[in-house]
Structure formats: structure tokens, C-alpha cells
Amino acid sequence: MKTIGDQQLLKRMNRSVLLRLLRAQPGLSRARLAIESGLTKSTVSLLVRELLDEGWLKESDAAVNDGLGRPSTPLQINVGVRALMGVEIAVETVRLVCVSLQGEVLYSNTHALTDGSPAGVCAQVARMASAAHKQLDALGLSLSSIGVCVPGAVDDCTGVVRFAPNLGWRNVSLLPALEKSLAAAGLPGVTVQLQNDADAAVLGEYEFAAGEGEDPLIFVSCDVGVGAGVVLNDRLFTGAQGMAGEIGHTILELDGPLCSCGRRGCAEAFFGSRTLEREGVDMQRAAAFFGVLLQNLWVTFNPRAIVLGGKSCAAHRGFVQAAFEAVKRHADGAGMPAPGLRIARYEELAPAVGAAALALHEYLRPLQPDARTRRARAERVLATA
Structure with a gap:
């Protein structure tokens, strides 16, 4: 039995619990961390001291009364190190x-x-x-x-x-x-x-969300290429060989327009940014195909939210809105609430x-x-x- 290794893993796990609690709820005291985490007060005190020494955490200058006895010192993630x-x-x-x-x-x-x-x-x-x-x-x-x-x-x-x-x-x-x-x-x-x-990009939306991140969560990127990132059960889902989320090369129309991958009818060929920049492109048709893709992602993963980013979404907000409306129509037709749909928080910097x-x-x-x-x-x- 690898006792030392087991102890180190347990310590890493306990540290991560405290960090995640303080990222979601800044200002918790040591006593409140012990209650929220289920760890003993002595364990929390030891780990907090280490995290303070390493620059992960910092203490507030003013003590507060958190209803657990004498005034305590709020803790928060140290963003200055x-x-x-x-x-x-x-x-x-x-x-x-x-x-x-x-x-x-x-x-x-x-x-x-x-x-x-x-x-x-x-x-x-x-x-x-x-x-x-x-x-x-x-x-x-x-x-x-x-x-x-x-x-x-x-x-x-x-x-x-x-x-x-x-x-x-x-x-x-x-x-x-x-x-x-x-x-x-x-x-x-x-x-x-x-x-x-x-x-x-989906990790940026997930890890830097206010409070607890949405799970499952899907990020759809529409740039020159089209792809999706999926957070599922608190983990990034990448598939067996990193190919999960390659939705730009899912086929939406048999014998459709030629795609960069050499196949025909791929999603990218309908609403990749280079396609949408062409003169005379039918934006309503492109948005309809995009709505179909989003609807298929919704029923496949049942996410709490789908976030959109990339050049196509930034440059063509009407296209995005039409796709959102298409998803809602699909949801209404099934008598189900549509997932949350929104634009990327960090916009072009999301990836x-x-x-x-x-x-x-x-x-x-x-x-x-x-x-x-x-x-x-x-x-x-x-x-x-």
C-alpha cells in the first residue's frame, strides 16, 4: 500500500476543495470552510496556512461575524500573486x-x-x-x-x-x-x-463563471472552422482520441457543398465564417442549419446552457438570433424548455x-x-x- 502517495493525493484533494469553495463563495472563514467542506477545523487551519504561504489565498483586513462564535477572518483567492x-x-x-x-x-x-x-x-x-x-x-x-x-x-x-x-x-x-x-x-x-x-473555450466559461459552473455545458465555436467543447460531470469531455466535439464535420446535408475536409455537406460548409462572408449567401438558410446543429447538441447532451463564440457569431448577430429562435421552435414543438443560450462571456478572447x-x-x-x-x-x- 502506497501510504505516502495516498496521503499526498488526499492532501491535494482537500486543498482543491477549499480553493473551489472560495472561488465560488469568496469571504468564507476557516470555520465556515470546515462546515462547507466537511473537513475538521484543524485540517482546514493547516491547509489554509499552506495556501496563504504559497500565495493562493489572502486574508481580509477586517474580521466579520459569520454566526459561528467570535469574529473570524474572511478568506479569498489571492489574485495579486x-x-x-x-x-x-x-x-x-x-x-x-x-x-x-x-x-x-x-x-x-x-x-x-x-x-x-x-x-x-x-x-x-x-x-x-x-x-x-x-x-x-x-x-x-x-x-x-x-x-x-x-x-x-x-x-x-x-x-x-x-x-x-x-x-x-x-x-x-x-x-x-x-x-x-x-x-x-x-x-x-x-x-x-x-x-x-x-x-x-468551454473551460473558460466553466471555470471563470460566477458561483458554481453550469454542468453539462457546451461551447460552440463558429470561426473558419466549427467545433464544440463539452464539460460533462465536472470534466472536459474529449473522447478516446481527442475527437469529441468535431461538429464542424458532421454532415447536415447529403451531397451538400464541399467542405475543407474533402467531404460534402458538413456544418462548416454552411456557416463557417468564410462561407458567411461570401456575397449572396442565404443567411436565413445558414441560420436554419445552425439551429438544427444546436438542437442536435441539446438532445444529445441535455446541457444546462449552450454558449456561442467565434467570428461568425461576433460578426453576424442576426444569424445567431435566428439560430436561437430555431432552437426554441424545436423545443416548443417537443413541449420542452430550451436550454440556456448565450454569447461567450469573453467574446473573441474566449479560446x-x-x-x-x-x-x-x-x-x-x-x-x-x-x-x-x-x-x-x-x-x-x-x-x-
Whole structure:
């Protein structure tokens, strides 16, 4: 029996419980944390002291009476010590953000994608990240992690981009190349993670929501490509090989218009941003197909909410509203309430902010193996294959 390992895991779990409680309910005292978490007062006191020393938490200057006896000191997440960095590699653009542990955008920068090759992309990301890191230093903040997202299917065990048709990539080992470029640019040796753009975006909506996050939650990204990210049972749902949510290549019409993937009738071919930018496109027809896709996601996952983002949704609000109305008509026809439907909280920065949330999502859920552990396991399997 691995007693030491078990104790370390239990400690990580207990720490994550306290952090999640304080993210959802800022201002709880140690005594109130003990009640809400079910942990003993002595355990809470010890863990809070560690979290204060490490800069995760801070105490309020004023004591309050929380109805549990003598006045107590409120606690909250310390947003003045750590920062998270997120990068979105899009088809035409690279966006970078730095956010606090509570999701406040501290810094953002956007540049046109100058070189779409994997090597060129890694070099551009490293340059932008180096400049952002200098800004964090000027603010007195420590960089805790870097998350990167791309418009394609990602195997998060190996860091391989399996399929990104709009970038022209197949089976690109991107994460090791990113880590090498970031290290060469002088970035600190923090965790670097890679994920699909819609998968990242849904984490931003989930982790940085006020109070408890909505679960299940779906984020639909309509940009040059179309994809979905799904949070299910408090976890990002990516599927067996990272392909879950590739809804842009679900077929909505047999023998329909040609898609970038080489098939016909895919969702992307009806309402990807390049399609909607064409002169004479039938927006009502595109919105009707979009409404069908959203309705199918609704009945498949029964989410509490569906969030929309991406260029198509930002540039064509009438198209979005028509799709929302189509979903409501489908719901009325079935005699059921429609799911919550809304535009992304961070708008065009949603995928980058979500990429920043990747490491935080894993840290707050210690029973799920972290990115490095999954990669190490995958490498061992490949080495013995």
C-alpha cells in the first residue's frame, strides 16, 4: 500500500476543495470552510496556512461575524500573486491573454498569423509569450502555466494535433515543439498544455463563471472552422482520441457543398465564417442549419446552457438570433424548455482565456491525471509498442 502517495493525493484533494469553495463563495472563514467542506477545523487551519504561504489565498483586513462564535477572518483567492497565460492559434490570427486566478484579463495581444507552418507558429507564439511575460514581471506577478489551443483535434496525452484541416496539419507533434520554443525564448519552466480551441473555450466559461459552473455545458465555436467543447460531470469531455466535439464535420446535408475536409455537406460548409462572408449567401438558410446543429447538441447532451463564440457569431448577430429562435421552435414543438443560450462571456478572447484555464482545471480536480502524467503514460506505451 502506497501510504505516502495516498496521503499526498488526499492532501491535494482537500486543498482543491477549499480553493473551489472560495472561488465560488469568496469571504468564507476557516470555520465556515470546515462546515462547507466537511473537513475538521484543524485540517482546514493547516491547509489554509499552506495556501496563504504559497500565495493562493489572502486574508481580509477586517474580521466579520459569520454566526459561528467570535469574529473570524474572511478568506479569498489571492489574485495579486499568480497569473495564467493562454494562447489561441487560429487560422488567421494568434491571440494571447494573461488572466488572474479568477479570470480577470490582465493583458491581451493579437497578431495576424505570419507563418502557418508548425515551426513558424511555435516561433511566433514564443515571441508573443516572451513579451507578455515581461508585462507580468512589471506587474509583480508570477506565471503559473501556459495553455495553447488550436482549431483541430488534439491528443492531449501526446501533444499531437491529429487533424486541423484549416491549418493544413495532420499528426503534427506540436506540444514538444512549443515547449522547446518557449524555453529558448526564456520563459520559465512552467506546465505547458495543448488543447482544441472549443474545448479550451468551454473551460473558460466553466471555470471563470460566477458561483458554481453550469454542468453539462457546451461551447460552440463558429470561426473558419466549427467545433464544440463539452464539460460533462465536472470534466472536459474529449473522447478516446481527442475527437469529441468535431461538429464542424458532421454532415447536415447529403451531397451538400464541399467542405475543407474533402467531404460534402458538413456544418462548416454552411456557416463557417468564410462561407458567411461570401456575397449572396442565404443567411436565413445558414441560420436554419445552425439551429438544427444546436438542437442536435441539446438532445444529445441535455446541457444546462449552450454558449456561442467565434467570428461568425461576433460578426453576424442576426444569424445567431435566428439560430436561437430555431432552437426554441424545436423545443416548443417537443413541449420542452430550451436550454440556456448565450454569447461567450469573453467574446473573441474566449479560446485564449480558456487555454489559460487548462492547468487550473486540472489543479482543482486532482483525481484526474494531470497533463504531464498522461503524456508520460503515453510515451511509455509508445516505447513498448
